[in-house]
Amino acid sequence: MSSVTGQQQLLQWLKPEEPSDYERDCAKMIEPVDYVIYFEKLNLILAEAMDVLVKCGISDMSLSGDVSVVVCTAEGDPVSCNLGTYLHVISSVLPVKYIIRQLRNDSSVGIHEGDFFFCNDPLYGNVHNPDQIIMMPIFHDGTLLAWAAATAHTNETGATEPGGMPVRARSRYDEGMHLSPIRLGERYKFRRDLLSMMENFASRSPRTFLIDLRSRVSCCDRVRIRIKELVQKKGPDFLTGLFRYILMTAESSARDRIRGWNDGIYRAVVFTDSIGLEEGLQRVSLTLTKAGDNLLFDFTGTSPEHEGSYHAFPHTVVAHAAIYLFGWPFYDLPRCTGTLASCEFTFPPGTVFSPREEAASSNSVIICSTVMSLLPQCFSKLMFDSPQRDLVGASMGNTGSGYIISGTNQWGLPETSMLAYPLNTEGGGGRVDSDGVDAMGFPWCPAGKAPNVEDEEHSYPIVCVSQKYARDSCGFGRYCGGLGTQFAIMPLLVDYLALMLVSKNSRLHTTQGLFGGYPPRVIPGVIIRNTDLLERWASGDVELPDDIHDLIAKRALAGEYCFTAHYRPTELLRKDDIFVGFSSGGAGYGDVLERDPASVIADLRNGKISNWVAKHVYCIVYDPETLKLDLDGSNKRREEMRIERCQNGLPYRHFIKNWSKHKPPEEILRYYGRWPDAQPNRNIFRL
Amino acid sequence: MKVRITESLDIDLVKELWCCNRCGHELISARLNYKEGCLIRARHPLAVYQPVVEGRPYTFAPDPDWCRIVEFYCPQCGVMLENECLPPGHPITHDIELNLESLKLKHGLHG
Numbered sequence: 001m002s003s004v005t006g007q008q009q010l011l012q013w014l015k016p017e018e019p020s021d022y023e024r025d026c027a028k029m030i031e032p033v034d035y036v037i038y039f040e041k042l043n044l045i046l047a048e049a050m051d052v053l054v055k056c057g058i059s060d061m062s063l064s065g066d067v068s069v070v071v072c073t074a075e076g077d078p079v080s081c082n083l084g085t086y087l088h089v090i091s092s093v094l095p096v097k098y099i100i101r102q103l104r105n106d107s108s109v110g111i112h113e114g115d116f117f118f119c120n121d122p123l124y125g126n127v128h129n130p131d132q133i134i135m136m137p138i139f140h141d142g143t144l145l146a147w148a149a150a151t152a153h154t155n156e157t158g159a160t161e162p163g164g165m166p167v168r169a170r171s172r173y174d175e176g177m178h179l180s181p182i183r184l185g186e187r188y189k190f191r192r193d194l195l196s197m198m199e200n201f202a203s204r205s206p207r208t209f210l211i212d213l214r215s216r217v218s219c220c221d222r223v224r225i226r227i228k229e230l231v232q233k234k235g236p237d238f239l240t241g242l243f244r245y246i247l248m249t250a251e252s253s254a255r256d257r258i259r260g261w262n263d264g265i266y267r268a269v270v271f272t273d274s275i276g277l278e279e280g281l282q283r284v285s286l287t288l289t290k291a292g293d294n295l296l297f298d299f300t301g302t303s304p305e306h307e308g309s310y311h312a313f314p315h316t317v318v319a320h321a322a323i324y325l326f327g328w329p330f331y332d333l334p335r336c337t338g339t340l341a342s343c344e345f346t347f348p349p350g351t352v353f354s355p356r357e358e359a360a361s362s363n364s365v366i367i368c369s370t371v372m373s374l375l376p377q378c379f380s381k382l383m384f385d386s387p388q389r390d391l392v393g394a395s396m397g398n399t400g401s402g403y404i405i406s407g408t409n410q411w412g413l414p415e416t417s418m419l420a421y422p423l424n425t426e427g428g429g430g431r432v433d434s435d436g437v438d439a440m441g442f443p444w445c446p447a448g449k450a451p452n453v454e455d456e457e458h459s460y461p462i463v464c465v466s467q468k469y470a471r472d473s474c475g476f477g478r479y480c481g482g483l484g485t486q487f488a489i490m491p492l493l494v495d496y497l498a499l500m501l502v503s504k505n506s507r508l509h510t511t512q513g514l515f516g517g518y519p520p521r522v523i524p525g526v527i528i529r530n531t532d533l534l535e536r537w538a539s540g541d542v543e544l545p546d547d548i549h550d551l552i553a554k555r556a557l558a559g560e561y562c563f564t565a566h567y568r569p570t571e572l573l574r575k576d577d578i579f580v581g582f583s584s585g586g587a588g589y590g591d592v593l594e595r596d597p598a599s600v601i602a603d604l605r606n607g608k609i610s611n612w613v614a615k616h617v618y619c620i621v622y623d624p625e626t627l628k629l630d631l632d633g634s635n636k637r638r639e640e641m642r643i644e645r646c647q648n649g650l651p652y653r654h655f656i657k658n659w660s661k662h663k664p665p666e667e668i669l670r671y672y673g674r675w676p677d678a679q680p681n682r683n684i685f686r687l
Numbered sequence: 688m689k690v691r692i693t694e695s696l697d698i699d700l701v702k703e704l705w706c707c708n709r710c711g712h713e714l715i716s717a718r719l720n721y722k723e724g725c726l727i728r729a730r731h732p733l734a735v736y737q738p739v740v741e742g743r744p745y746t747f748a749p750d751p752d753w754c755r756i757v758e759f760y761c762p763q764c765g766v767m768l769e770n771e772c773l774p775p776g777h778p779i780t781h782d783i784e785l786n787l788e789s790l791k792l793k794h795g796l797h798g
């Protein structure tokens with residue numbers, strides 16, 4: 001592919017640009033009080049622009065928070081953002097820097113006032129091709145001063161399956177539209193020729209595509225207008241100085257914080273059970289080395305690339321690391337490249353995080369959820385003995401229940417969407433001092449919102465059979481993870497919909513528990529075919545369980561119950577078929593036998609856990625009728641369990657001698673790499 | 688002098704030992720993987736996760752062919768210091784390898 005930017009090049013572009021003498025001089029003029037006032041002013045400008053983006057957009061993913069707006073320096077370093085997701089703070093940098101380096105001085109393109117550019121190709125810095133970015137240069141008296149960049153996930157790219165994230169993709173050639181940075185607009189107007197081309201790519205859902213595209217442009221333009229007002233008041237030197245001051249302050253603040261953590265090496269491994277195309281065990285491995293004020297993230301030991309769709313490129317891995325880094329250890333620092341300047345990332349070639357360019361990557365977010373599980377593991381151990389102990393905690397569910405529906409909607413229009421409720425209701429992880437938050441949100445997008453039933457039924461030709469917390473879905477522990485949710489829908493007002501499940505975690509969970517807490521349970525794909533639900537409702541049947549667990553366990557409806565993996569390629573969901581989905585709970589923190597017995601009783605009372613969990617996992621004694629706690633009985637029972645642990649546990653060498661004789665069945669290991677070190681062990685051919 | 692490193696692990700900086708934070712039991716040299724000083728048990732997923740539906744493989748409980756829960760206990764008080772969900776036979780992770788010299792300096796011990 002011509003002019004494709006190399007993976008290493010993109011990683012280097014994530015470092016802040018060296019300041020020019022002019023920028024240094026401008027930064028010297030900024031007083032700390034200016035920084036405080038005008039950094040906040042930038043935040044307010046971006047908050048206003050985000051309102052424009054979300055209110056003008058219509059896709060469920062815009063509502064869910066898979067959006068961001070960023071303001072960058074003239075050379076492409078982001079200095080502030082509004083969210084959405086931190087993913088796009090990173091992914092905005094790269095196409096802007098590509099334009100600056102490759103197109104600015106090209107006489108056939110150039111950069112002019114009134115231009116706006118588009119990009120959705122991961123080879124140029126996007127997270128995956130449904131994440132589409134508009135970039136607008138901001139000029140003052142003919143000089144380029146800044147950039148505005150707005151990104152939103154749009155659910156259609158013209159791929160082999162609807163929804164922009166085709167699980168069966170074998171290469172990028174199955175993934176539809178990939179556009180390197182192009183000038184989509186001039187003199188503040190869309191180029192009609194390019195717009196038609198893109199509309200045709202997204203013809204499964206053109207209305208959503210075009211409206212979301214315009215919302216990004218409107219958002220960038222609002223940033224441009226407000227920045228120009230600021231420059232008229234304070235002058236271009238002030239803005240340039242403010243930007244550089246933010247980058248420098250962010251870097252020095254992050255380095256100060258890192259210095260306070262314990263030097264050492266921190267390791268974690270997590271596993272996933274699908275490559276998109278089919279099931280298969282894969283490992284993702286992180287070795288985090290902290291020395292002085294530097295952090296090195298080394299992903300050596302990660303399973304090799306494969307024929308499926310669950311890959312990511314290195315910059316996408318960094319973008320997922322940024323979700324945790326900006327969200328937790330650096331939550332109070334500017335979301336800019338300066339904050340991450342102390343972080344180095346290395347990837348050996350040929351892993352799922354460093355595949356060849358033709359690899360499918362539209363499901364990069366699924367494999368990268370491993371990164372969002374590895375970082376809390378390592379950083380909790382890094383930060384426990386530090387002033388940041390209150391940020392220690394297990395990871396969110398990080399399953400990503402991406403359920404896509406596509407077809408002609410109840411208004412007769414073609415429509416493809418990812419249902420936002422399950423995505424936006426994963427449980428938070430158990431914390432150092434408290435339980436995880438139930439249905440906390442979208443692990444990728446901390447500021448997203450879950451739609452309510454009425455919104456979903458209005459937007460799509462479906463009826464929501466259930467939408468609420470899911471019992472026993474949290475990771476258990478001294479402080480348990482937050483609950484995930486249950487979700488069941490049936491097509492309504494249409495004869496059928498196409499349904500695809502982009503997910504994983506039906507054989508094992510991608511998260512690990514922390515400090516003795518357990519990861520959450522796993523999730524199957526569930527469809528009940530040809531049910532009698534509508535008839536039962538019509539006849540006034542009130543006996544049906546309102547909890548999906550009870551409904552599927554008791555087979556309370558007529559119909560065929562199909563349990564599969566949690567990823568499912570595109571298939572039809574017909575009238576009277578019910579699709580059942582779940583979001584994952586968060587991982588648990590600390591030993592279950594240390595959970596306050598009164599908290600376990602409270603969990604039972606509010607339906608968070610079953611009697612089985614109270615008895616077998618938390619080992620408390622109580623009256624199952626009245627839920628009255630027997631504290632002495634519970635303490636005695638727990639003491640017996642501790643003694644049992646010591647009686648059944650083996651010393652390390654003895655344990656390893658037995659354990660190392662085991663190995664998963666060969667059919668599970670097809671995509672793992674060499675056992676057990678996950679080194680590449682076969683050639684991958686893509687056509 | 689003890690420093691708390693995780694929820695239930697301390698390091699005695701003078702003796703250079705990993706210790707249980709709950710009972711004080713001395714596990715092993717702080718220059719080694721603390722897991723080498725634990726009692727370890729690999730548990731079947733059904734010990735922790737109750738299936739919602741009958742039959743295999745998609746029951747809401749993890750699949751034993753794919754993973755086991757490896758639990759690390761203090762040999763004296765039985766507290767679970769950590770666990771890992773690992774495919775059967777997968778190596779144990781050496782998750783914390785601290786620079787002890789640097790840790791001692793930080794806490795005011797020299798050499």
Ligand SMILES: [Zn+2]
Nearest residue numbers: 707710761764
């Ligand atoms: Zn102990």
